[in-house]
Amino acid sequence: MSKTPWRIGADIGGTFTDVVALGPQGRIVPMKVLSTPPAFGEGVVTATTAALAEGGSATAEVGAMLHGTTVATNAILEMAGARTAVVTTRGFRDVLELGRLRRPTLYDLSWVKPAPLAARRHRYELDQRIHADGTVIRAADADVAALAAKIRGAGIAAVAVCLINSHLRPDEERRVAELLRAALPGLYVTASVDLSPEIGEFERTSTATVNSYVGPVVHDYLTALQADLRGAGVTAPLLVMQSGGGLLDAAKVVERPVQIIESGPAAGITAVTRLARLMKLDGVVAFDMGGTTAKASLIEHGEPFVSADYEVGGGMNVARGLGSGAGYPVRAPSIDIAEVGAGGGSVISTDVAGALHVGPTSAGSRPGPACYGNGGERPTLTDANVALGYLSPESLAGGRVAIHPELAHKAISGVAAELGTDVPTAARGAYEVAVSGMTTAVKAVTSERGRDPRETTMVAFGGAGPLYAAALARELGITTVLVPTHCGLFSSLGLLVADVERYGLTPYRADTDPAREFDLLAAEVTAALQTGDPGRAVTVDRFLDVRYRGQRFELRIAVPDGPLDDTALAEVCARFHSEHRRTYGRAGQDELVEFVTLRVRGRVAAGASLESVLTAPLPQGRPEGVRIVRFDEHVEATVLSRAALGADPRPGPLVIEDMDSTTLVPPGATAHRDHLNTIVIRWEQS
Known part of the structure; x- marks a missing residue:
């Protein structure tokens, strides 16, 4: 095996499966093949073996297999998950239907609320109760055996256990889940407190139900993919991108598949985040357009917005309040991504x-x-x-x-x-x-957050993104568009540079010491990340979900490094006031602030440098030519490769062809190539 084993980033899209292989001495081999539904793993294996063959290496030389997938979100959008049962406290059988009183479209009388993922006849009640102070009033042991028999006879494949007030006594819910696992071997069982140990029985129940609904599908998919990879000679560990932007080993993903619903889109945003840090850009709109959808996300000061809860299903995944109510709430860290159904296909x-x-x-x-x-x-x-x-x-x-x-x-x-x-x-x-429709996605992550898109730089990627980015930027008043190299495979590139991450959270309670709770959470995620390698360096970031007393929604605020004393908490409050004013146009008073949830993120740094990947020598394309293209009228455009574009701005119209994507520079814009081999498109300020 080579001294430096190959790292493979594989991302599956609706039209293409993209692979980027990073080998010894920083060698990059990109590969793009048509996706292979329904056996999507075949495309991953085909592209991986082809990339390694082009690199002159064997599959045994792969040291890490990194993967972004939409298998979980597709199972929900296509209603193709497992038959799922919910086990809850007596009197709370209808929590999933009651939900929250929200409609995504207030005046659309034809809108129909999506049916719960667990049918009412498959929602079972236990005669047990946990009091609001955490006291177990009635245990459920006697009912579990009888309930298990009913579940077995109903042909159920997965179970979500969601007891009321279990966030105060997680051990009781976990005990019920273990009893069900023992009585129903082979069934996929989720305890809600293992995913979201927070107040809010509807969101917690929905999260656990979604997890169980997609659990068997994700298990079967990853099992088959690993078997296919082993059959091809790839024995490296498989890591999967999480919705929050970090990698997680496949075995843990099978336990918590709800954390990979936005796996594919998150990988691309991760790569753009690294690029924004590298170029010291304060405000960046990441624009990703593939074969099925177009997506947008906002990155500020080198960090993407990460939402603690969002909705899946209902046509599109939503993380913002104005469009909520159409799908199934999920409480799991997810990069805030807006998407519309506009792609190359x-x-x-x-x-x-x-x-x-x-x-x-x-x-x-x-x-x-x-x-x-x-x-x-x-x-x-x-x-x-x-x-x-x-x-x-x-x-x-x-x-x-x-x-x-x-x-x-x-x-x-x-x-x-x-x-x-x-x-x-x-x-x-x-x-x-299509351009008009895509402005909706960009405004959802900028204007709806109180940000002016004209103050940002757009980074375009995906197979179709660079074709539409300049026109989209013009529509929004954005003057600069960046198209990085390997833009058509940028999500795969994001897998190569992503950190391995684990998350921990606990509700904030007035009778507990937040500093001690943060220390316990930090120790928990550190131990998980150091499994098998106690010397691995782990960075822990701390966050508090903060709101004004009486509010329903919170803002996530980073906690300063160092001791969590009164000074640090005062800084958190000051940051909250500032962020609230920036987002909503107003801020309240110190005494009205309340903390809701403590969160930590543990990170192990990636082994790949984005800068070295981007600055690798470019392949020489075909000689420059011309082609008749249509804008408002037919014009003659210069057709060239990225390598042929120099540091001096060239006026459009230009068609710049890469192996994995095509960049369109309309009349009235200029383009040049910078030190990172990025195509820089600029419009004149209007």
């Missing part, structure tokens, strides 16, 4: 009124866009980009995906006929509709 259509729409339906990878020649007939954004001249008329993904322009034109011609126009005009209309 998004289908273009018209409605009965003749209006043009893009998405949210996607052609995926099979059959995929019509121009791929795999049997797809519905027009997609990728077909529009081919018709507009933005994409190579020959091939994508380094020549691995052939392009058939005549099929793209044929697919778009149907929409053009419905609109009463020609193909280029219809294709450009679809492009502009």
